[in-house]
Amino acid sequence: MSLAPRQQNILELVRERGYVSIEELAQHFAVTPQTIRRDINQLAEVGLLRRYHGGAAHDSSVENTAYSMRASQMRDEKRRIAEAMATHVPDQASLFINIGTTTEAIAHALLNHHGLKIITNNLHVANILSAKDDFDVLIAGGTVRSDGGVVGQATADFMKQFKVDYALIGISGIDEDGTLLDFDFQEVRVSQAIIDNARKVYLAADSSKFGRSAMTRLGSLEQIDSLFTEARPEEPFAQLLAANKVKVVIAE
Incomplete structure (x- = not known):
């Protein structure tokens, strides 16, 4: 061309x-x-x-966009997704929240809640939510990345000590076969521990994540209870979500 x-x-x-x-x-x-x-x-x-x-x-399948860029991308969409997810989280609940700019938006949206207990490997999330006197915030130990994420085997082991009500997670990409993808294998280990130790898993993914490539397999749509996004997913994703009985919530 x-x-x-x-x-x-x-x-x-x-x-x-x-x-x-x-x-x-x-x-x-x-x-x-x-x-x-x-x-x-x-x-x-x-x-x-x-x-x-x-x-x-x-996009690159081997390296994520810089944190400052991710923070500015789809900002309004992330805010709407975060507000929609927050309405599905009751007061007095226990939560995992993982790394990501979308989960940071979710943290802001949760500030009107009461009595939450939050376990996170995201320093920004911990900083946002620790401002509430009636929240208990636990931060996992491990290697701290420049974007505020905490990763490593020690981080994953920390998460495995708990069984929480909800995992509120973000993702880098969703492949056309329903595979959940991310870039850092150490981050993926932590997210896998989060998914495995939550009673319900809520995934926040704006429309840019559908079909985006990343090299590390995190899991699959069958592990997700509800997907929160800002636009109705197109095929083949709509069919995959229905086949895996994932509830889709569109943040208008």
Whole structure:
């Protein structure tokens, strides 16, 4: 494909930043959002970038997007998903919460609850929720990553000591066969321990996660009780969710 100068510049910006919104690109190039959408569609059709709702990204199956970029991506969608999930968590419940910017949004959404007991390997989540006097927050030990995640075998072993009511988890990608995927095998071990030791598992995944590649297998949709997302999943995901009896909650 022969790229127009603007399309080449879009591609360079997306590769540099990891994710760029349509609004940002339209302002940068002084064109309409519709023009940017057409450019993104053409670039996505030949596999040069990945089209997301509201923007475009350059995805790698071996390395996650930088934390600062992930924190700014799909921010409104994550907030809506978090608020929807929080309504399904009762007061006086015990929770696991894992690593991720979506789970950090969930932590904010839980601040109106009462009497929660939270076990997490996410320093940002612990910091958000420890502000509530009637919450008990336990932070797992292990190796601290630059994004505030705590990982390692010691972290997984810590999680295995508990049996909680709900696991509130995020994910990097969901493959077309229903496999849940992530990037860091040490993080995956912890998330697997979280899933195995919760009575109900709630997965928060915005629409950008469907079909996204990552190299480490975390689990499968059959382990999930409810999926919270902001847009109705398309095929084959809708069929997989139904086949695995996963309740789908759309955050309007």
